[in-house]
Amino acid sequence: MQRNTRVSIAGSATRMAALAVLGLALGGFTGTASAGENPAGLQITIDNFSFAPATLTVPAGTKVTWVNHDDIPHTVVSEDKATFKSPALDTDEKFSFTFVKPGTYTYFCSIHPKMTAKVIVQ
Amino acid sequence: MASPTDEILYDHNRDGIDRRGFLRCMAWAGTGAVCVLNGGVLTSHALGAEREYSLKIPKGELMFVQISDSHMGFDKTANPDVVATFQAAIDKINALPVAPEFILHTGDVSHLAKAVQFDNVQQILKAARTSEVFYVPGEHDFVGDDGQQFRERFGRGGQGAGWYSFEQKGVHFIGLVNVANLKAGGLGSLGAEQLEWLEKDVKHLKNSVPIVVFAHIPLWTVYPDWGWGTDDSAQALGYLKRFGSVTVLNGHIHQTMQKVEGNVTFHTACSTAFPQPKPGAAPSPGPMKVPAEQLRSLLGVTDVHYKKGQHALAIIDSSLG
Numbered sequence: 001m002q003r004n005t006r007v008s009i010a011g012s013a014t015r016m017a018a019l020a021v022l023g024l025a026l027g028g029f030t031g032t033a034s035a036g037e038n039p040a041g042l043q044i045t046i047d048n049f050s051f052a053p054a055t056l057t058v059p060a061g062t063k064v065t066w067v068n069h070d071d072i073p074h075t076v077v078s079e080d081k082a083t084f085k086s087p088a089l090d091t092d093e094k095f096s097f098t099f100v101k102p103g104t105y106t107y108f109c110s111i112h113p114k115m116t117a118k119v120i121v122q
Numbered sequence: 123m124a125s126p127t128d129e130i131l132y133d134h135n136r137d138g139i140d141r142r143g144f145l146r147c148m149a150w151a152g153t154g155a156v157c158v159l160n161g162g163v164l165t166s167h168a169l170g171a172e173r174e175y176s177l178k179i180p181k182g183e184l185m186f187v188q189i190s191d192s193h194m195g196f197d198k199t200a201n202p203d204v205v206a207t208f209q210a211a212i213d214k215i216n217a218l219p220v221a222p223e224f225i226l227h228t229g230d231v232s233h234l235a236k237a238v239q240f241d242n243v244q245q246i247l248k249a250a251r252t253s254e255v256f257y258v259p260g261e262h263d264f265v266g267d268d269g270q271q272f273r274e275r276f277g278r279g280g281q282g283a284g285w286y287s288f289e290q291k292g293v294h295f296i297g298l299v300n301v302a303n304l305k306a307g308g309l310g311s312l313g314a315e316q317l318e319w320l321e322k323d324v325k326h327l328k329n330s331v332p333i334v335v336f337a338h339i340p341l342w343t344v345y346p347d348w349g350w351g352t353d354d355s356a357q358a359l360g361y362l363k364r365f366g367s368v369t370v371l372n373g374h375i376h377q378t379m380q381k382v383e384g385n386v387t388f389h390t391a392c393s394t395a396f397p398q399p400k401p402g403a404a405p406s407p408g409p410m411k412v413p414a415e416q417l418r419s420l421l422g423v424t425d426v427h428y429k430k431g432q433h434a435l436a437i438i439d440s441s442l443g
Contacts, residue, residue: 070406075265087265087266090234107306110265
């Protein structure tokens with residue numbers, strides 16, 4: 001019984017490892033969007049403990065929205081922990097911030113600080 | 123069945139060090155042991171072996187139970203009923219032939235640090251057959267208010283983010299907080315103030331005093347890509363190097379793992395809520411979805427037995443199934 005359990009886990013781990021390759025590919029994507037041109041590009045998604053795109057370049061004044069697709073809560077917090085700080089976003093919850101000043105904004109998930117990404121405002 | 127003290131006994135570093143002072147980890151599943159040794163590290167699940175084990179416990183021993191990662195409030199497909207599995211863990215504790223001296227909860231008590239989630243855990247734990255529950259926070263308990271509510275409910279008058287120590291039957295227990303002030307890109311963190319406190323806390327202790335450290339995020343590097351480690355744990359462990367027996371109990375990774383390094387034994391406990399994948403075995407450390415009939419075999423409680431006079435902690439991980 002127990003042995004069966006273990007074998008089954010190993011099987012699903014292999015499938016998940018295959019998905020990991022896909023996850024890495026998405027995580028490495030760098031996006032550029034401008035307000036009004038491609039509204040979908042102004043959304044940053046959280047999947048598998050990663051922000052995508054990992055780098056988003058937008059013009060000043062752009063509102064960026066994060067949406068969490070994981071079944072674990074995440075947060076969106078600027079590196080200085082002051083510029084912007086979302087509450088915990090549960091599954092499918094969103095958080096938005098409008099970037100007024102040009103600059104590079106590195107941010108992370110304060111629950112899983114290994115999750116980092118940035119928004120470049122031009 | 124073999125005597126528990128005859129079980130295990132792995133030599134992680136192949137350094138031939140006398141293992142009597144080290145962890146003894148026994149695991150059974152029903153009629154047999156399920157011990158998976160991988161690279162010198164033992165993963166174990168046990169099923170209802172406490173009775174056989176406790177018959178062999180001599181007098182003058184300290185027994186406590188570690189529970190972890192109850193994630194009260196989690197309701198996704200990996201486990202839609204974390205109340206039931208937490209309750210099952212408590213039932214299992216209450217079925218022990220000897221009541222544990224106390225329970226250690228190694229964090230992520232709640233899923234989102236909400237009052238109702240803490241309430242639920244406290245309510246269920248009221249029925250636990252033990253005298254005390256000691257807590258350390260997980261990062262989920264610090265969501266939103268940096269742990270203020272957690273400290274109000276579970277704090278032990280500790281310092282800083284809530285670290286503290288206490289003595290039980292000659293064993294020095296140290297509850298550390300490594301989920302406060304986490305930095306972008308970093309791992310768990312203890313911070314300078316806590317490290318300074320720790321150095322002072324153990325300064326007066328004789329080398330022969332057994333030390334048990336408990337904290338949420340592992341104090342050894344399990345898998346940094348997933349944040350499974352603590353940036354400044356080496357400094358903390360440095361202060362404990364001179365002690366003959368140091369046991370480190372952690373949660374966070376929702377699976378059992380053990381490692382022996384010198385006189386330090388590291389041990390992580392299962393979650394009572396949902397399992398997580400083995401390091402690197404999935405694209406992320408998100409909840410592992412397993413068939414309902416398997417779920418409880420991957421959740422659990424950990425009993426720790428301390429035998430006075432021999433610096434050995436025997437750790438049994440019990441699954442809920």
